[in-house]
Amino acid sequence: MGVDITVVAVDWAHLRGIAPDARLPALEEAAYDEVAVEAGWVWPVEPGRAWLGRYEFARSCGSYTPHFRAGEAWGNVRDAAGPALRAALDGFLLPLFWYGPGREAAEHVEPGVFPAGDRTERYGPLVAAGPGTVARLDRCWREASPALPELREPFGRLAADPGGWIEDYEDFARLLSGWGEVVGEAGRRGWGVIGLRI
Numbered sequence: 001m002g003v004d005i006t007v008v009a010v011d012w013a014h015l016r017g018i019a020p021d022a023r024l025p026a027l028e029e030a031a032y033d034e035v036a037v038e039a040g041w042v043w044p045v046e047p048g049r050a051w052l053g054r055y056e057f058a059r060s061c062g063s064y065t066p067h068f069r070a071g072e073a074w075g076n077v078r079d080a081a082g083p084a085l086r087a088a089l090d091g092f093l094l095p096l097f098w099y100g101p102g103r104e105a106a107e108h109v110e111p112g113v114f115p116a117g118d119r120t121e122r123y124g125p126l127v128a129a130g131p132g133t134v135a136r137l138d139r140c141w142r143e144a145s146p147a148l149p150e151l152r153e154p155f156g157r158l159a160a161d162p163g164g165w166i167e168d169y170e171d172f173a174r175l176l177s178g179w180g181e182v183v184g185e186a187g188r189r190g191w192g193v194i195g196l197r198i
Helices: 012-016 020-031 065-080 083-093 131-158 169-189
Strands: 005-010 040-042 052-056 125-129 192-197
Touching: 005 012, 005 020, 005 125, 005 169, 012 020, 020 052, 020 192, 052 169, 065 083, 065 131, 065 169, 083 131, 083 169, 125 131, 131 169, 131 192, 169 192
Parallel strands: none
Antiparallel strands: 005 052, 005 192, 040 052, 125 192
């Protein structure tokens, strides 16, 4: 069985006001409701849950696999990118779901947000980026997104996976654009971003 991810933009001041041991349960309770969308934002209207918004990635079915596969695809096509695009996408993807060149794992959870026991292999957040990191990610995305089409041709040669989660450049660009929407909206609000493991 695979891992699912629920990505939320979070009012960081509100989150920090919750006792560390209670943060993950509070997030899990506030993030989930009966509202279903295929893609885009769900903004709870209840006063007790208005401190976060949930983002659904198009065509991901809530699975973490497309994110992981997009990271692998970036690793495959990275050397074909120009230096400016490579630097911008490295900076954008590394704190979210890419492990980086020559590494098998990366920590995508900023220290001090959750107790160590909340970050196990089977439980806890997959991503936790505070407002400062989100602002940096948003800058990286704004630098990378106009140049992203330069990857279309090399992606077809080096990273296409017909029948997979990230079949082609369009799937790759769609997933990255979703993350761009997430960090852009969180950045406008001065909030953080958390990816909850389901």
